[in-house]
Amino acid sequence: MGLIELHHLGLRLGQRLDRKGKVLTPGTPVLRDVSWTIQSGDRWGLVGHAGCGKTSLLRLLNRLIEPTEGKLLWQGTSYGDIPTSHLRQNILYVAQEPKLLGMTVEAAIAYPLRLRGIEPTQLKTRLDHCYSRFELSQELLQKNEVELSLGQKQWVSLARALVIEPTVLLLDEPTASLDLRQSDRLYRILVELPKTTLVVASHQTDWLKRLCDRALVLHQQHATESVDWLAIQHQLQSSIPSPDDGWD
Numbered sequence: 001m002g003l004i005e006l007h008h009l010g011l012r013l014g015q016r017l018d019r020k021g022k023v024l025t026p027g028t029p030v031l032r033d034v035s036w037t038i039q040s041g042d043r044w045g046l047v048g049h050a051g052c053g054k055t056s057l058l059r060l061l062n063r064l065i066e067p068t069e070g071k072l073l074w075q076g077t078s079y080g081d082i083p084t085s086h087l088r089q090n091i092l093y094v095a096q097e098p099k100l101l102g103m104t105v106e107a108a109i110a111y112p113l114r115l116r117g118i119e120p121t122q123l124k125t126r127l128d129h130c131y132s133r134f135e136l137s138q139e140l141l142q143k144n145e146v147e148l149s150l151g152q153k154q155w156v157s158l159a160r161a162l163v164i165e166p167t168v169l170l171l172d173e174p175t176a177s178l179d180l181r182q183s184d185r186l187y188r189i190l191v192e193l194p195k196t197t198l199v200v201a202s203h204q205t206d207w208l209k210r211l212c213d214r215a216l217v218l219h220q221q222h223a224t225e226s227v228d229w230l231a232i233q234h235q236l237q238s239s240i241p242s243p244d245d246g247w248d
Contacts, residue, residue, distance in 0.1 A: 001076045002037035003197060004061060004091070004168065009034040010069030011056055027068070030056050032221040034070070038168070038197060045208040046201035047232060048218035054201040055096075057218070058170045061199065062093035089116075092166035096173040097150075098157035105148070106141040109160045116164075126163055133189055134159040151177040158186060168197045175204055187211055205233050 015027030030053045038044065046054050059065045060072065063084055072079040074087060100108040109130060113123050131141070136159065140152070148156065154177045161169060175183040183204075190198060190211055202208045208215070209229040217224050217232055226232055 002073075003040045003042075003075060004038040005073040005076075006034055006036040006070065007073070008070040009036075009060070009067050009072065011053070011060065011065070012068045013056075015068050029221050031060075031067075031218075031223070034223045036216060036223060036225070038199065040167075040197055041194065042214070043198045043212040044200070045205075045212035045215040046199055046218070047203075047205060047208065047215050047236065049236065050203070052218040053221065054218060055172055057223075058093055058172055058199065058201060061168075061170055062091055063087050064093065090167040091170065092161050092164060092168065093170040094157055094161045094172065094174065096154075096176055098153060100145040100148075100153065100156060100160075102145050104142055104144050105136065105156050108145075108156060109136075109163055112160065112164050126165075130159050130163040133162070135185070149177075151179065151182070154178060155182060162189065162193075166196065168199070169193075171198070171200045171202075173202055174200060175202065175207060183207060205229065205236065 009031060010029070010033060011031040012027030012029050014025060015023065016025040017023055034057070046057065048054055056065065060067055063072075063079055074082055074090070079087065101111070103111065110123065110127060113126060118126065130136070134155065136156075140156075143152075145153065154174070158171075158174060161171075174186060178186065187207065187210060190196075198212070200208060200212060209232075214225065214227045215229070215232055217226055217235065219235075
């Protein structure tokens with residue numbers, strides 16, 4: 001049994017059904033017949049051309065959207081039988097353009113821990129460790145969202161995610177707005193998380209293959225598993241994106 005299992009998963013954006021389940025509007029196909037098992041401790045790269053459905057797949061895993069076909073299981077139990085709040089406490093999604101809810105950096109990072117009722121001593125320990133790990137200065141901690149650059153927002157959102165210590169971490173283009181030094185720092189932080197299961201979508205395959213030992217390749221709404229990063233890069237370079245590849 002896997003940590004997360006996808007069985008013949010399909011997704012059509014814009015599909016409409018009547019009350020009896022009859023299709024009124026078929027919608028646009030994004031993913032078709034995706035079967036995939038994620039084991040505890042796995043580090044998966046999620047790759048494919050822009051528009052192939054990487055973001056949609058991450059959102060499905062976090063239950064931000066629902067599949068139109070097939071099913072997802074969390075530790076053997078259907079997603080539909082588990083409270084969404086419980087799923088999201090274990091499966092954390094970090095979007096490419098995250099929001100900090102208008103808070104200061106310090107408040108934004110502490111917020112999810114306070115929601116979980118972490119007691120004050122442990123709260124301070126975890127926050128201090130996070131500040132050190134992500135090299136967050138006191139000056140930066142006092143800034144609010146509107147004072148941050150896009151790269152700083154992304155860096156803070158990653159810090160906020162890691163301080164929670166989720167079971168599964170879903171990252172959507174985590175290095176898109178980071179400089180080379182931060183990208184390398186993030187790599188070193190993530191490889192030091194042996195208990196955290198990672199699914200990372202990125203166009204930066206050189207960075208991704210350092211971090212992940214396997215990949216799910218999305219192409220023309222279908223998914224294939226691979227451990228051969230050289231073949232993956234060749235496939236991405238040689239294939240031409242199709243308008244029917246779907247939407248992210």
